[in-house]
Amino acid sequence: MTRDAPPEVLTSRLGYLFKHAYLRLTEESARALEPHGIDGRELAVLAVLDAHDDLSQLEAAGKLAIDRTTMVALVDALERKELVERRRSAKDRRKNIAQLTPTGRERLRDAEHARQAMERQFLAPLSSADAACLVRTLQSLVGAPTRADDTSDSA
Amino acid sequence: MTRDAPPEVLTSRLGYLFKHAYLRLTEESARALEPHGIDGRELAVLAVLDAHDDLSQLEAAGKLAIDRTTMVALVDALERKELVERRRSAKDRRKNIAQLTPTGRERLRDAEHARQAMERQFLAPLSSADAACLVRTLQSLVGAPTRADDTSDSA
DNA sequence: TATTGTTATACTCTATAACTATA
DNA sequence: TATAGTTATAGAGTATAACAATA
DSSP states (O other): OOOOOOOHHHHTOHHHHHHHHHHHHHHHHHHHHGGGTOOHHHHHHHHHHHHSTTOBHHHHHHHHTOOHHHHHHHHHHHHHTTSEEEEEOSSOTTOEEEEEOHHHHHHHHHHHHHHHHHHHHHTTTSOHHHHHHHHHHHHHHHHSOOGGGGTSOOO | OOOOOOOHHHHTOHHHHHHHHHHHHHHHHHHHHGGGTOOHHHHHHHHHHHHSTTOBHHHHHHHHTOOHHHHHHHHHHHHHTTSEEEEEOSSOTTOEEEEEOHHHHHHHHHHHHHHHHHHHHHTTTSOHHHHHHHHHHHHHHHHSOOGGGGTSOOO
8 A cells, every 4th residue: 555644635634544553553552462362352352341240241342332243243253362262151141241350361461561652652742741731632532422422322 | 233332352453543533534424424415535635626727647547546537537527517627738748638627626625624524523432632643643653654665665 | 377257156244033931 | 932053045345366358
């Protein structure tokens, strides 16, 4: 792919900026996590399962804002890597509780260090004030209620 | 999809923030552009073709950082909508020059207004200083050379 | 030989529909 | 009847390989 410097007509667009920031971070994330045998999405799953006790697949999917069918494949992969175990909930036998194995907890810790180092390097071109502003504004935009949320759960 | 408030373990991740900012903006963009019959990617193509004279498909693809095979389908769709025309370059008959039709120029103007209004609304939760900081830091991160660029054109 | 556009193909991510087992 | 997990399937979006026309 012939890669030019992006023209001003693109870098003034929020859509272009978000997309390419995301793409660049995903690349760096894959590079940083590759030695740990997982990708950024899998790391996020591990982090959520570690942060909340006894989450079912559906509950974890809800926190991650991913579909339950996507969650199946994600847990499959993590189980194959012996980082996560499924067990039926005793209270509700429809539910699969997904929990980290001891190996999974180790992997999470190591991979989180790699992720944090990657993020520091990613933000290195910015002043610390600008980096803080970026994170804060993104949190505000992502956490803020969507227009679609005004009525019901339409998205 | 059961949508929870995202837990802190996710909103502290740059990957999560970029991804969901991008997803939210894409939703709003689709909504804002829908009356104009195009999506954000098509609008970006129109804007690039309008900003540079006599771009070939490959040259436009380079500016947009998309693959030439993707460009074919994109120009196909825009040509079907009679917003863009292909013509063979007289200088190099391998090249297809893609240029806006008069209808395409009108559509670009109208859709750009819709996009700008959408972006203003999207950033409305932020102070104007924060909004400016967000755009500036994103431009810095996206425009800055990637580690992969240090050596050659590997990505 | 290399480049441009094109087509066919495949891969990833995601969502929808339908099935099963439980409730 | 409704819910949780699963499977099959399909739709975006993107990339690779191969081909025709042109350089």
